[in-house]
Amino acid sequence: MSTVTNDIDINNSKNSQDLGHYFLERSRLGSAQGPCDMDEDEEAPTELNTINSSGGFLVVSPDKLSVKYTSVNLHGHDVGVVQANKPAPVKRLVYYFEIFVKDAGAKGQIAIGFTSESFKMRRQPGWEANSCGYHGDDGLLYRGHAKGEPFGPTYTTGDRVGGGINYASLELFFTKNGAVVGAVDKDMKGPLFPTIAVHSQNEEVHVNFGQKPFAFDLKEFEAQERMKQQMTIEKISLPTDVSHGIVRSYLLHYGYEDTLNSFDMASQTTVPPIYVAQENGSCEQDIMYALSQRKTLRQLIRKGDIDAALCKIGDWFPQIVQDDKSATCFLLHCQKFIELVRVGALEDAVKYGRMQLAKFFALPGFEDIVKDCVALLAYQQPQESSVGYLLDDSQREVVADTVNAMILLTNPDLKDSRSCLHSYLERLLRQLTACCLERRTLNGDQGEAFHLQRVLNSSGKKAKC
Amino acid sequence: MFGLINIYGMVMKATSKKVITREEWEKKLNDVKLRKEDMNKLVMNFLVTEGYVDAAEKFRLESGTEPDIDLATITDRMAVKKAVQCGNVEDAIEKVNDLNPEILDTNPQLFFHLQQQRLIELIRNGKVEEALEFAQEELAPRGEENQSFLEELERTVALLAFEDVSNCPVRELLDVSQRLKTASEVNAAILTSQSHEKDPKLPSLLKMLIWAQNQLDEKAAYPRINDLSTAMLEDPAV
Numbered sequence: 001m002s003t004v005t006n007d008i009d010i011n012n013s014k015n016s017q018d019l020g021h022y023f024l025e026r027s028r029l030g031s032a033q034g035p036c037d038m039d040e041d042e043e044a045p046t047e048l049n050t051i052n053s054s055g056g057f058l059v060v061s062p063d064k065l066s067v068k069y070t071s072v073n074l075h076g077h078d079v080g081v082v083q084a085n086k087p088a089p090v091k092r093l094v095y096y097f098e099i100f101v102k103d104a105g106a107k108g109q110i111a112i113g114f115t116s117e118s119f120k121m122r123r124q125p126g127w128e129a130n131s132c133g134y135h136g137d138d139g140l141l142y143r144g145h146a147k148g149e150p151f152g153p154t155y156t157t158g159d160r161v162g163g164g165i166n167y168a169s170l171e172l173f174f175t176k177n178g179a180v181v182g183a184v185d186k187d188m189k190g191p192l193f194p195t196i197a198v199h200s201q202n203e204e205v206h207v208n209f210g211q212k213p214f215a216f217d218l219k220e221f222e223a224q225e226r227m228k229q230q231m232t233i234e235k236i237s238l239p240t241d242v243s244h245g246i247v248r249s250y251l252l253h254y255g256y257e258d259t260l261n262s263f264d265m266a267s268q269t270t271v272p273p274i275y276v277a278q279e280n281g282s283c284e285q286d287i288m289y290a291l292s293q294r295k296t297l298r299q300l301i302r303k304g305d306i307d308a309a310l311c312k313i314g315d316w317f318p319q320i321v322q323d324d325k326s327a328t329c330f331l332l333h334c335q336k337f338i339e340l341v342r343v344g345a346l347e348d349a350v351k352y353g354r355m356q357l358a359k360f361f362a363l364p365g366f367e368d369i370v371k372d373c374v375a376l377l378a379y380q381q382p383q384e385s386s387v388g389y390l391l392d393d394s395q396r397e398v399v400a401d402t403v404n405a406m407i408l409l410t411n412p413d414l415k416d417s418r419s420c421l422h423s424y425l426e427r428l429l430r431q432l433t434a435c436c437l438e439r440r441t442l443n444g445d446q447g448e449a450f451h452l453q454r455v456l457n458s459s460g461k462k463a464k465c
Numbered sequence: 466m467f468g469l470i471n472i473y474g475m476v477m478k479a480t481s482k483k484v485i486t487r488e489e490w491e492k493k494l495n496d497v498k499l500r501k502e503d504m505n506k507l508v509m510n511f512l513v514t515e516g517y518v519d520a521a522e523k524f525r526l527e528s529g530t531e532p533d534i535d536l537a538t539i540t541d542r543m544a545v546k547k548a549v550q551c552g553n554v555e556d557a558i559e560k561v562n563d564l565n566p567e568i569l570d571t572n573p574q575l576f577f578h579l580q581q582q583r584l585i586e587l588i589r590n591g592k593v594e595e596a597l598e599f600a601q602e603e604l605a606p607r608g609e610e611n612q613s614f615l616e617e618l619e620r621t622v623a624l625l626a627f628e629d630v631s632n633c634p635v636r637e638l639l640d641v642s643q644r645l646k647t648a649s650e651v652n653a654a655i656l657t658s659q660s661h662e663k664d665p666k667l668p669s670l671l672k673m674l675i676w677a678q679n680q681l682d683e684k685a686a687y688p689r690i691n692d693l694s695t696a697m698l699e700d701p702a703v
Contacts, residue, residue, distance in 0.1 A: 029500060236672040242693050243667045247511050250504070256527045262520035263512070295527075302529065393529045394502055401501060424696035425504055428674055431690050431698070433497045434490070435677035442483060442684040450677070452503045455666060456510070 019409065019421055020327025023402040027331065027369055030389040030398065042091050045084030045194055045209045052083060052121060058198055066206040069105060069198040077122045080198045083115060084209065087191030088165055091440070093225055093448045096164035096218050097194045098175075098208045101136065104156040105203030110136035112163045114172060114192040125195045130188050133197065134163065134174040134181070141174075141184065152181030160215040163194060167447040168225050178215040246425050252287045253423040255294030255404050286419045289411040293317075294404050301400040302393075306336040313403065320406045325359065328406050330366055333357055334373050335399045338390050341376045349377065485687035487700055505530040507667055514656065514665040516543045534661050538564075542655045549648035554583040561651065568658045575654050577607055577614050581621055582647045585638050588624045596625065 047064035058067050058080030069080045088095040099112050113125035113133030125133030126142025133142050136155040140148025155161050155176055162175035165186060173183035196205055208214065244267070251260040293316050300309040310332060313321050321329055333356040340349035353374060360366040372387045379385040389395065408420040422430070429452060436450035485493075509530045512521040518539040521532055541564050548557035558579055561568050569576045580603055587596035600622055608615035620635050627633040637643065653663035671693055678689055686701040 026501065029498060230669070233672045233676045234669065236675050238668055238671055238675075239693065242671065243511060243665065245694050246667065246671075246696075247508055250508055251524075254528075256524060259512075259520050259523040259527050262523045263517055266517050266520060298527070302527075394500075397501055397529065423504075424694075425507070426499060427494075427696040427698075428671065428690065428693065429499055429504065430494045430497045431696075432670065432674040432677055433499070434493045435674070435681045435687075437497075438485070438493065438685060438687070439677065439681045442681075450673075452499065452507070452670075455670065456503055456506050 019405055020330075020402070021365060022421060023331060023398060023405070024327050024365060024369060026401070027395065027398050030392060030394050031372065031387075042089040043086050044089045044095075045086045045097065046211075047085050047209070048082045048196075048207060049085045049193075050082075057122075058082065065208075065211075066102070066204065067196065067198055068103075068204040069201060072201050073107075073109075073199050076124075076127070078199075079122055079124050080203075081115075081119075081121045081123065081125065081195060082197075083119070083121075083193040083195045084207075087117070087193050088114065090165075090167060090191075090444070090446045091448065093168055093222050094164055094166050094218065096162055096214065096216065096221075097210065098160055098162040098214050098216065099196055100206040100208065101155060101157055101159050101161065102204040102206055103202055104136070105198070105200045107200035108137045108154075108156050108203070109197075109199035110155070110203055110205060111142075111195075111197040111199075112161050112174065113142075113195050113197075114163065114165070114188065115195040116188065116190050116192065119193070119195070124197050124199065130190070131195070132172055132184070132188060133195070134161070136161070141182070143184065143187075151184075152176060162214065162216050164218075165192065166225065168229065170446070175216045178217065180216075180221075246428070249284070249287060250423045250425045252284075252291070253404075253408075253419075254401065255291055255298055257291050257295035285413065286411065286415055287408065287423075289413075290316075290407050294407050297403050297407070298400040301335070301403065302396050304335075304339040304342065304396065306332055306339055306399075309403070310336075317407055317410050319410060320403070325363065327366075328402050330360055330369075331399045331402050333360075334369060334390075335396065337373050338376065338395065341382060342391055346377060483685040484701070485685055487688050487698070490688045490698075502530070506533075507670070509533070511665040511667045513539060514662070516546065516652070518543060534659060538655075538659060542652060545655065546648045546652050549579075549582065549651055550644050552586045552589070552644065554579055554586055554647075557651065558583075561655065564655065565658050568654050572654055573607070573611070575650055577604075577611075577617070578647050578650055580604055580607070581617060582644065584621055585624070585643065588621075589639055593625060 048060055048067065050060050050064060057071050057073075057078050058069050060067050060082060064085075067080065067082050071078070073079075084097070088097075099110075101108075101110060104110065109124075111124050111126065111133040113131065115125050115128075115131040115133075119125070119131055120128055124135065124142065125131045126135070126144070126148065127133075127146055129144045131142075131144060134140075134151060135142060135148065136159075138148060139150075139152050139154040141151035142148045152174065153176060160177050164173050164175070165171075166173055166183065169183070170186045171183040172186050172188075174181045194207075194209070196207060198205055248260070248263060251257075251263060293312075297309050297312060300306075300312065310321065320326075321332075323329065333352075337349055337352055337357060340346075340352060357370050357373065360370045372390060375385070375387045376382040376390060379387075382388060383391045405420045408414070409417065414420070433450050433452070440447050440449060505524075505528045509521060509524055509528075509532055511517075512524055513532050513534050513536075516539055518536055521539065522536055524530060525532060525536075541560065545557050545560045545564070548554070548560060558569070569579075580599075584596055584600055584604060587599060600618065604614075604618050608618045621638060623635050624630060624633060624638060630636050630639060656663045674690070674693070681687065682689075688698045688700055690696055691699055
């Protein structure tokens with residue numbers, strides 16, 4: 001049994017405050033470069049750690065990307081081992097690095113693998129607990145025991161060998177000359193350091209942490225991994241025409257009325273006929289409200305005609321612009337200022353700024369945006385400056401969306417105030433993102449997060465522009 | 466009061482699962498960064514892939530979202546689809562070849578299915594002689610190249626053996642669904658030839674949501690969305 005909470009917040013003023021700030025946040029989103037910064041800020045290995053290596057047996061080159069065993073090995077405790085300067089990052093689908101065997105030396109006792117921070121730096125990776133290594137002289141895989149298990153081919157001078165962690169399948173895998181040799185369960189704990197070892201005279205190995213192209217096609221491997229997951233997901237069945245309904249509610253929510261009309265018209269003649277769910281009652285009503293006014297205002301704002309928009313809002317929904325220091329008024333004034341800069345009416349912009357924007361300088365929450373707006377004046381070519389995002393089409397869209405939400409909120413029959421803020425589509429995407437993120441958190445942060453942008457960019461199209 | 470009892474019950478029950486309250490979860494939802502443009506792109510991708518050409522054009526104007534395909538090609542694609550749906554297969558084949566002759570050249574299975582559909586339409590219209598001639602001259606040679614084509618051909622010709630097709634075991638070939646199947650196959654092939662994915666992204670994302678919630682269920686109790694069409698957040702079952 002589950003309970004559906006449908007709490008209606010009566011406190012309207014508090015609500016519109018929250019709403020406004022949501023849109024300020026969205027305005028800021030435009031200034032952020034590239035995709036959302038929820039992960040990918042993890043540091044990855046870049047070079048070998050020269051401090052914590054078994055000095056005396058090996059020499060690390062000045063660029064810290066190759067090692068050579070210089071002495072004559074006598075026993076199992078004089079292995080030349082060196083770890084990467086950072087552990088393998090975990091917030092991704094796959095981590096991978098590669099070595100090139102420059103010289104297999106006297107015995108070719110080379111190893112590639114992963115070890116923990118506390119690894120004893122005189123032993124081969126795999127010989128000690130909580131470590132794993134693929135050895136060149138016997139092709140065996142060692143996992144925490146002195147005895148190896150049959151794994152792959154041996155490798156020697158001229159070979160390129162790779163080690164990777166697949167966070168989707170929770171496996172370690174190794175490659176030789178671009179082909180996967182095999183994979184084993186990742187049963188090791190804690191941060192794992194890429195590790196290489198040399199153990200006989202003149203053995204020399206170069207390591208590649210991704211600075212140079214790999215012999216192994218990592219991109220293709222990742223694509224295959226995603227495909228596997230996708231295959232599982234595609235087997236799930238959806239209620240009939242649920243996507244159609246979500247798209248329709250999106251158009252309604254944002255007041256894309258012309259699109260909606262064309263969409264509905266086409267849907268009537270579709271074969272097989274579209275199954276349109278019974279009106280979602282109250283929810284549907286909430287987003288039907290004032291559709292044509294919302295459409296008109298969106299058109300005006302998208303054209304950059306803020307004066308006309310302000311005028312119409314004053315006529316139709318005066319309560320929205322009553323408080324001149326509200327986030328909605330602020331965004332409208334900013335946009336007016338931006339439009340003046342766009343057409344090069346800088347003197348008018350200055351005047352308008354003094355009249356309407358100056359008062360926001362001292363207000364927390366507005367400060368940064370108003371500064372960015374005013375900064376437009378400092379550049380001869382503002383669209384190329386760091387505040388150029390303000391001149392983007394998307395900024396107009398933010399303002400139009402703010403006004404749209406505020407109008408929805410004036411609906412006296414409003415059932416659920418949250419419906420003004422997020423379309424169904426947005427709620428579903430937020431839920432999806434949060435679920436993926438939470439799952440990763442509960443999984444020791446391993447694996448990649450969900451990014452809508454990646455899904456959007458992963459189209460089959462290639463050479464078309 | 467009752468709420469309090471419920472919460473205690475939940476904590477006691479869920480020994481291994483992490484319990485995430487509605488408040489905590491809503492905070493997480495609010496922290497998600499989503500760009501409006503990206504949602505617009507998702508909607509545009511749906512309109513374009515599903516062939517809503519007028520709506521796509523309006524949406525371009527209303528939202529400033531650029532379609533990821535030339536809208537004119539949608540009209541052509543939909544014309545082909547419609548022709549198959551109406552049973553004008555010959556017309557459809559001609560249109561596909563006008564669009565890009567490589568589509569049928571490189572896709573023998575699709576071409577066979579279109580020819581098969583043409584045969585079905587001839588039989589439907591009672592043109593027995595024409596149907597036989599077409600089957601022998603156009604389809605049989607293809608059957609020689611491919612065993613599964615041959616089986617399909619034989620299955621289709623079986624329609625001719627029945628005076629009253631309602632008794633025929635392969636009568637479903639005459640259903641509208643057969644036309645729709647063929648139409649959607651052509652539709653997909655055209656999209657692929659235009660370097661476009663044959664399916665819209667939105668349904669996949671919805672499936673991914675169901676999957677992600679199921680996955681998270683194993684580790685945590687949290688507010689779920691059970692009904693995609695209302696996107697209503699529901700408290701975890703107690």
